[in-house]
Amino acid sequence: MxxxxxxxxxxxxxxxxxxxxxxxxxxxxxxxxxxxxxxxxxxxxxxxxxxxxxxxxxxxxxxxxxxxxxxxxxxxxxxxxxxxxxxxxxxxxxxxxxxxxxxxxxxxxxxxxxxxxxxxxxxxxxxxxxxTVGGLDKERFVLRFPFSWKRQRRLFDRYVKLQQLLAVRRKIPQxxxxxxxxxxxxxxxxxxxxxxxxxxxxxxxxxxxxxxxxxxxxxxxxxxxxxxxxxxxxxxxxxxxxxxxxxxxxxxxxxxxxxxxxxxxxxxxxxxxxxxxxxxxxxxPADADRVPHTATIDRLFDNAVVRRTRGRHGLYMQSRFPPMERENGFAAAPYSVLHGFDDVIPGFQDWLKRQTGTEVHGHLFGPDKAHFMNGEAVFRGGLSDHPRLRDYNPRMFLTNMIWAGRERHQCFLFGPQDAQDICWMLARDTNARLTVITGAWALSLFRSGASASDARTEAAALQQTEQAFLRILRSHDARARIRIVSLSDFVRAPRDILQDMIDEIAGHRANVLHAIPPMTDLTGLGEFLQSLKNQGMPPFLTGAFSVGPVPERPTQTRRKPYVRSGE
Structure with missing residues (x-):
């Protein structure tokens, strides 16, 4: 015995x-x-x-x-x-x-x-x-607890606060x-x-x-x-x-x-x-003398706690729907947001799909509807392109879309003309990859043939909206992978930016970009932007464009890739 x-x-x-x-x-x-x-x-x-x-x-x-x-x-x-x-x-x-x-x-x-x-x-x-759970670890040994935490919770809490206020400290026996x-x-x-x-x-x-x-x-x-x-x-x-x-x-x-x-x-x-x-x-018989080792069970329960408290990216339930600032990741998989590219490169959506083989949507948050890939009216998961359904909860619309298409990298276009309620989510989502060409909205106004005086009001509104978006992307709370270039910088060196974007989307399957796609004719853009300035609306987000003929872009050679320490 x-x-x-x-x-x-x-x-x-x-x-x-x-x-x-x-x-x-x-x-x-x-x-x-x-x-x-x-x-x-x-x-x-x-x-x-x-x-x-x-x-x-x-x-x-x-x-x-x-x-x-x-x-x-x-x-x-x-x-x-x-x-x-x-x-x-x-x-x-x-x-x-x-x-x-x-x-x-x-x-x-x-x-x-x-x-x-x-x-x-x-x-x-x-x-x-x-x-220790409940906020009391060392204090449990230096304060007094005469009241029941379960039956006398109010007295328990008030007595603890009183002792903390009076700096009461019990003496631990020697x-x-x-x-x-x-x-x-x-x-x-x-x-x-x-x-x-x-x-x-x-x-x-x-x-x-x-x-x-x-x-x-x-x-x-x-x-x-x-x-x-x-x-x-x-x-x-x-x-x-x-x-x-x-x-x-x-x-x-x-x-x-x-x-x-x-x-x-x-x-x-x-x-x-x-x-x-x-x-x-x-x-x-072989296990009769084994010593209990609970590492496997411990890992299982630890993973269960993480799943219970942090959930899975892009999957929500009614018992775990935290505020945005407490979320650890909104979408279920990485996705790319391409801002301004369709204004610079006509047919950009089809070109990117051919280059990467991934799913490229249009303006998901366009004012008229959600432009799904191939013009679909209903995306996987039963997501409708109706703008009122989308705008009822745009965060969940995007989260559900990424979850439904998580087996493939999702890309979509975005711009200042789109609904902007999604901006903070894009900036804070660690799965988001944003590439922004600032001032690209000026090209749509330029191509419309409207005079600077007629386009001034719309240009000011688009620039103000885009500037607000940029402030969000540059805030300390932004956790997405963000790349911002001005329109003038992109026009001067498009190849490297496009290649980096393709590498990020396609990964190891990415192809070397041998030729850049045809871009919008920029002849006369400098004069148009100067006219906007003359009207009192300086388009500073476009970058610097000279007045006169657009200089021919020099032939570019892809830089040799290298690895920086720590990356």
Whole structure:
């Protein structure tokens, strides 16, 4: 007899009885603590149900409310009774009625026999962990917490704020350093006896009575004082979500628990009949001596927490619809926004599609409709080109479009004449790749044949809209990949800009651009822009154009690519 069990029970007594019999049938003495809030009839029936087990006893009852001293008092009472009544016990295992042995108790006993002087208890200082939930880590040891966090939340919060305002600091008893960890431990008789018979126990108990959640710090702290060897992990697999609430295991977790290799798991749903019928199950002979390594399970739960709190780019649900400033990425895949290119290069949409083989849409946020590729009225996912449906929620329109077409790189045209409600999303989305030719709107006015006096008002409106968009792209909140060039700079060196854009879209499939596409005839553009200036509307976003014949563009040679350090 090397292993004894202290079990804390407060509900699901039929399952608790089943677990008690697991322990008892394996030769483990069990001391049960039943929460004092349980009514007398239920308690009496439970005692009678396990009365046929000779090595099962019941300890003095305490009120065990979450985060209060009662849980420590219950563990103390059960442990003291177990050590007094069963002299052969070498390790004491603290469990709950919701715990379930996954492997035969003989394998757990064999593991403990191989480590006779080791205490298995998770124990770390507040400076070394960042998993405390609720905003109180170091403060839980220097403030007083006389009120219940669950039943007296208003008093709890106000009393904490009052102590913080008055700079109240409790004195930590000399000789101990507060530690935190899981309340489910397995301690040696030597360490547990030293904790329970410590000459300063009265002082320690007074101090921890007013610590917040003392069951996660009392034994974790005092074992550091008395133990010769601590392995800082619990033999009970218990997982918590990002709010600090325990994960509950159901029948569909059977394979997960079986692969974990853990000796005990909590918290098991009382109605998970398949789990209670299947476990504990014997390991294969080759695995009987294996030490539980939960790295695979830990990664699975860590990924689940990330999925729950951060979600997937471009996929939303009603329980996770955060404000824009808290989102970690709007679209499901990278996409390109091309601003002004269709004004400079006639037929640009078809040319880019031929060059990259990707899906190139027109002006998705055009004033008349959403111009999908090939003139489609309905895009994949049932997205309509109707402007009122699109503008009801333009962020979700774009997010849904990228999600529906995420298997291929999506590109679309954009300009100052389009609906601008999407600008902040484009700037903040890490999946967005924006290439902007500023002032390209002047070409559409120039080609229209309108005089500068007639085009002045529209030119001023387009420039003002584009300038507002540029301010957004240049803000500190912008996280997209952004390239901005003026119209004059693009006209002087179009090849490099187009090649970089194609490389970004097509990746390793990109072709070398041997010839640039035909561009709009710019003859007379300088005079038109000067006329706008003469009308009092300087088109500064276009860049500098000389008045007179447009100089012939020199033949350009593609620069040899190179890698800069750190990129």
């Amino acid at each position: 090397t292993l004894g069990v202290v079990m804390l029970v407060h509900t699901a007594f039929d399952r608790a009885e089943q677990v008690v019999r697991h322990w008892a049938d394996a030769g483990c003495p069990v001391v049960i603590h039943v929460d004092r809030i349980v009514d007398a009839a239920t308690y009496t029936a439970f005692v009678a149900a396990v009365s046929d087990l000779p090595d099962v006893q019941f300890s003095e009852r305490y009120r065990c409310e979450w985060g209060t001293w009662g849980l420590v008092a219950a563990a103390q009472a059960g442990s003291a009774q177990l050590l007094d009544c069963f002299a052969d016990v070498r390790h004491v295992y603290l469990a709950s009625g919701a715990c379930l042995p996954l492997r035969p108790v003989a394998e757990l006993r064999k593991h403990l026999d191989a480590h006779p002087q080791t205490d298995f208890i998770e124990s770390a200082t507040t400076a070394d962990v960042d998993w 000789g101990i350093t507060p530690h935190l960890g899981s309340q489910w431990w397995c301690l040696t008789r030597q360490t547990l006896s030293a904790i329970l018979t410590d000459p300063q126990r009265a002082e320690y108990d007074r101090y921890f009575r007013r610590v917040w959640i003392p069951d996660e710090s009392y034994f974790q702290t005092l074992s550091r004082k008395h133990s010769d060897r601590i392995e800082s992990r619990s033999l009970t697999m218990s997982k918590f979500d990002f709010q600090g609430k325990p994960h509950i295991f159901y029948d569909d977790h059977l394979q997960l628990l079986a692969r974990s290799g853990c000796f005990v798991a909590r918290k098991i749903w009382p109605l998970a009949g398949l789990l209670y019928d299947h476990f504990p199950c014997s390991s294969a």
